[in-house]
Amino acid sequence: xxxxxxxxLLLSTYxxxxxxxxxxxxxxxxYDHFDLKESHAILExxxxxxxxxxxxxxxxxxxxxxxxxxxxxxxxxxxxxLLKADSIGSGKYxxxxxxxxxxxxxxxxxxxxxxxxxxxxxxxxxxxxDKANTTYANxxxxxxxxxxxxxxxIDTSLxxxxxxxxSEVLETDAGLPVPSKLLLGIALLNNDGDNVIKAWQxxxxxxxxxxxxxxxxxxxxxxxxxxxxxxGNKLSGSNQEVLIDALSxxxxxxxxxxxxxxxxxxxxxxPRTRDVITYAQYLNEVEKETDEYYRLIAIEQENEATYIxxxxxxxxxxxxxxxxxxxxxxxEDDFLKETEEHFGxxxxxxxxxxxxxxxxxxxxxxxQEKAQVEQYGYKPKFTYTQIDMMVSNGFSSWFWExxxxxGWATDHEIIRVREVYLSGPINAWKTxxxxxxxxxxxxxINEFLGGSxxxxxxxxxGLAAKLRFDAVNDLYDDLASKGLSGKDLKLAFLSxxxxxxxxxxxxxxxxxxxIDQKYMPEEFEGWSNEIREFRGKLSQIIFAPEPRLELPGxxxxxxxxYGHHKANKRIVDVAIEWIKENxxxxxxxxxxxxxxxxxxxxxxxxxxxxxxQADPLNE
Numbered sequence: 001x002x003x004x005x006x007x008x009l010l011l012s013t014y015x016x017x018x019x020x021x022x023x024x025x026x027x028x029x030x031y032d033h034f035d036l037k038e039s040h041a042i043l044e045x046x047x048x049x050x051x052x053x054x055x056x057x058x059x060x061x062x063x064x065x066x067x068x069x070x071x072x073x074x075x076x077x078x079x080x081x082l083l084k085a086d087s088i089g090s091g092k093y094x095x096x097x098x099x100x101x102x103x104x105x106x107x108x109x110x111x112x113x114x115x116x117x118x119x120x121x122x123x124x125x126x127x128x129x130d131k132a133n134t135t136y137a138n139x140x141x142x143x144x145x146x147x148x149x150x151x152x153x154i155d156t157s158l159x160x161x162x163x164x165x166x167s168e169v170l171e172t173d174a175g176l177p178v179p180s181k182l183l184l185g186i187a188l189l190n191n192d193g194d195n196v197i198k199a200w201q202x203x204x205x206x207x208x209x210x211x212x213x214x215x216x217x218x219x220x221x222x223x224x225x226x227x228x229x230x231x232g233n234k235l236s237g238s239n240q241e242v243l244i245d246a247l248s249x250x251x252x253x254x255x256x257x258x259x260x261x262x263x264x265x266x267x268x269x270x271p272r273t274r275d276v277i278t279y280a281q282y283l284n285e286v287e288k289e290t291d292e293y294y295r296l297i298a299i300e301q302e303n304e305a306t307y308i309x310x311x312x313x314x315x316x317x318x319x320x321x322x323x324x325x326x327x328x329x330x331x332e333d334d335f336l337k338e339t340e341e342h343f344g345x346x347x348x349x350x351x352x353x354x355x356x357x358x359x360x361x362x363x364x365x366x367x368q369e370k371a372q373v374e375q376y377g378y379k380p381k382f383t384y385t386q387i388d389m390m391v392s393n394g395f396s397s398w399f400w401e402x403x404x405x406x407g408w409a410t411d412h413e414i415i416r417v418r419e420v421y422l423s424g425p426i427n428a429w430k431t432x433x434x435x436x437x438x439x440x441x442x443x444x445i446n447e448f449l450g451g452s453x454x455x456x457x458x459x460x461x462g463l464a465a466k467l468r469f470d471a472v473n474d475l476y477d478d479l480a481s482k483g484l485s486g487k488d489l490k491l492a493f494l495s496x497x498x499x500x501x502x503x504x505x506x507x508x509x510x511x512x513x514x515i516d517q518k519y520m521p522e523e524f525e526g527w528s529n530e531i532r533e534f535r536g537k538l539s540q541i542i543f544a545p546e547p548r549l550e551l552p553g554x555x556x557x558x559x560x561x562y563g564h565h566k567a568n569k570r571i572v573d574v575a576i577e578w579i580k581e582n583x584x585x586x587x588x589x590x591x592x593x594x595x596x597x598x599x600x601x602x603x604x605x606x607x608x609x610x611x612x613q614a615d616p617l618n619e
Contacts, residue, residue, distance in 0.1 A: 022046050024059055025457040032400075033560045036298055040067055054090045061085040062098055069102045071298045078102055093122040093132070100135050109143035125436035130169045134179045137162045141185050145258055148189075154262075159190040167198070175205040175494070177422045184252065188259045193230030197223055200250065204366075205422075215367045222246035237265055241273045248276045251344055251364035251389040256280040271323040279343050282318045283362075286311070287391045290360050294398040297357065304358050311349070311360065340365070346387050346415070352394060352405070359394045361405065363387035366418060373511035375539055376617040380411075380514050388418040409510035411517040416506050425497040428472045429490060441469055451593070459597055464552035466600045471548035472497070504544035512539035529563025534570050538615045541571070547607045551575075551599070571611075575599050578610040 022045045031039035046052060046060045061081045069078035079102065085095045100115035116139055120132035140162045144154045166183040170176070184199035186192075200223060201209055204216065212220040223246045226239050235243060240263060247256055257280050260266050266277060289310060296302035312332075319330045325338055339345040347362035364387055371384040390397075397404035407416040430437045448462020479492050513536050516524045524532070537554060541547045554568040579586060579595040579602070588601050602610070612618045 021455070022049065023455065023457075024056060024063070025455060025461065027060075027063065029457050029559060032557065033565070036067065036071060040064065043067075054088055058085040058088050058090040058095065061088075062091070062094060065098060065102070069105070071295060073295075075102065075106050093119050093124065093128055096122060097132065097135055100139060104139050104142050107142075107146060109139065109146060112139035112142070125434055126172065127430055127434050127437060130172055130179075133165045133169055134176075134182065137166050137179065137182045137186065141182055141189075144186070144189055148258060148261055154189055156190055159186050160192075162186055163190065163192060163195050167195070170198075170202050173426050174202050175422060176426060177203060177419050181252075181254075185255045185258070188255050189262060191230060191232050191234060193227030196230075197227045200252075204250075213367055215365075216250055219246045219250035222249075234263065237268050240265060241269055244269075244273055244276055248280075248343065251366055253280040253283050253343075253364070253389060257284060275322050275324070275342070278318065278321050279339070282314065283391050286314060286360075286362070289314075290392045291398060294359075294395050297395055298399055302357075308349075308358055346385065347392075352396075355395055357395075360392040361390075361394050362392050363390040363417060371414070371507070373507050373514070375508070375512060375515060375543060376615075376619075378515045378519055378617075380511070380518050382409075382411075382511075382514055383413045385413060385415045386418045387415060390417060390419065393417060393420075407506055407510055409513040409517075411514055411521075414506065414510045414514065416502075421498065421501060424501060425494040428468075428475075428497050429493055431469065432472050432476045432493075441465055445469060448597075451597075460556050460558070463597060463600055464555045467548045467555075468552045470600065471546050475500075475546065500545045500549055504540050504547075504550050508543035509536045509540035512536045530566040530570070533563050533567035535616070537567055537571050538611050541611045542608050542615060547604055548600075551607070555599070572596065572599075574614045575602070575607075575610055578613070582606075 022042055024043075024046070027039045027042040027046070030036075030042060043060045043064045047057060047064075052060075062085055065078040065081040065085075068074040068081065079099070082095050082099050082102070086092055086099075096115050096119035100112050100119060103112035103115055113136060116132055116136035119135065120129055123129045123132050140158055144159065147154050163183060163186055166179050166186070169179045170183065173179070180199050180203035182199075183195055184203065187195035187199055197209060200220075201207070204212075206212055206220075209220050209224055222242050226235065226243045226246065230239075244256055244259070247253070247259075253276075256277060260277050266274060269277070289307070293302060293307045315332070315335050316330050319325045319328075319335055319338075322338075322342075324342065325334075328334070336345070344365040345362065346365050347360065349360050350358060352359060365385060366388045367386040369384050370381065372379055372381045392398070394405045404420045405417060406420045407414065409415070431441055432438065444462055444465045448459060448466060475496060476489075476493060479489055479496065484492050513532065516527075516532065516535060527535075537550075541550050544550045551571075554571045558565060558569040558572055560566075576595045576599075579589070579598060583589045583591075583595075586598070586601050586606070589598055
């Protein structure tokens with residue numbers, strides 16, 4: 001039984017109802033609850049309001065442009081809206097960042113690079129400069145792949161300059177997945193062994209390539225062997241195979257087809273290497289077709305049966321091409337077993353907790369170890385598996401982009417999608433230390449504390465920001481009080497934040513699902529998704545090192561008919577009732593404000609006390 005950390009959204013459509021709130025927040029709420037057409041209609045209506053503020057108008061135009069391009073593939077309209085937003089003048093950085101993405105995905109290479117440079121010119125912080133440089137690098141890499149496909153020479157001087165830009169980004173934000181992977185891809189095309197190793201280490205957050213987890217140790221050794229003296233020269237055929245093997249065993253399949261095409265040496269490779277190349281090409285095709293299937297789901301034009309048939313045929317086609325399976329009869333179970341054994345593939349197909357239709361989750365194992373959680377005297381032992389390099393992470397991850405399925409559990413295994421968690425610590429650090437990012441957060445919080453809005457969605461957004469901001473500030477102050485500063489303080493902050501989130505949202509939440517399934521199997525089968533998730537979220541808060549980091553995501557996602565939404569609503573209702581019954585013990589409590597708006601006044605001890613009292617296992 002698979003359980004998920006995040007939500008799957010399914011979209012529906014209708015025009016803006018009479019009396020409907022016409023705000024960015026209400027449009028976002030519709031979008032967050034699968035209603036693409038309502039979200040789009042609200043945004044369109046906002047543009048007709050004469051009194052709309054310039055900032056809101058530009059934001060509405062950007063959101064519409066994103067929807068027009070991503071879901072409806074209307075490039076011309078998306079570009080028109082963005083240029084209009086640019087002419088109005090608010091949020092030019094965000095506008096040109098989106099233009100660059102749309103131009104890149106439309107395969108307009110020069111326009112994409114121009115837009116990224118424009119975005120960088122409007123950047124107001126080091127963080128925004130780094131993001132603009134990463135977007136520029138994305139355009140360079142996409143353009144290089146296009147040149148390669150057309151049989152044209154790649155601009156190696158541009159690749160070298162772009163590698164330098166990405167290296168500067170990673171000096172500030174080592175470990176960020178997108179610039180790390182881009183640097184790896186560009187370095188491979190540029191015969192740049194030093195940056196291959198640098199990018200590989202950054203992505204896996206490894207300071208010393210000699211100190212690597214057992215699961216990746218073989219990959220690291222092979223990379224070091226090949227890359228130490230690889231600087232501009234073409235590798236020998238045998239070293240190319242070692243490199244491909246290292247990329248495969250560390251699951252960077254996405255870069256293998258381009259590297260092979262550039263070297264044009266596939267026929268000389270060993271059958272095992274050709275199997276890896278065939279598998280990597282298969283993944284590229286699956287990703288492209290699955291993304292299109294998800295787009296059709298979003299606009300309610302999908303044909304589930306057609307996609308399932310296509311995927312099954314593609315699997316059989318791969319089976320018949322691989323040297324170690326071609327002679328055997330195909331079965332789905334054997335396919336999954338063989339691709340896991342040889343390529344580390346792990347995932348599932350079918351429905352999820354919040355979307356009953358057919359989706360694909362497919363990633364690759366990058367680490368595996370034995371672990372144990374303890375809750376209320378239950379101590380299940382399980383396998384802790386990290387998967388990464390997701391070809392598909394379900395419909396919600398494709399649709400939402402900024403949220404994703406973070407993992408799932410069975411009664412004997414907890415599976416974590418690694419990349420989902422990589423950006424969180426760095427973003428939290430920037431919220432505390434970057435003046436621009438801090439001001440943005442403080443503005444939202446001050447509007448919330450000032451009670452300037454009666455809009456429930458805006459209140460939830462402000463409350464969530466306050467809880468999260470207080471938690472990360474306390475973490476920073478605690479580490480700084482111990483004498484840490486500079487790089488040591490940052491590394492300690494990133495490590496501790498990652499530990500907090502892993503222990504709560506993964507081990508505690510998914511561990512609770514494992515406990516419920518293992519020790520209460522009959523009850524578990526009878527529980528609704530709402531009850532299962534409510535129990536998981538209780539553990540996520542109660543056993544969290546920092547519960548204020550866990551509540552925000554629940555507070556901002558309460559509206560909807562799906563299990564996660566209903567469970568989040570129950571979590572919030574528990575806090576509201578507890579506050580009403582214990583208001584004399586809550587510092588700063590006011591009868592003039594709603595209990596909901598004062599959840600941030602609870603101490604960590606009070607939060608845990610509140611939810612322990614509501615937990616059925618707390619006897």
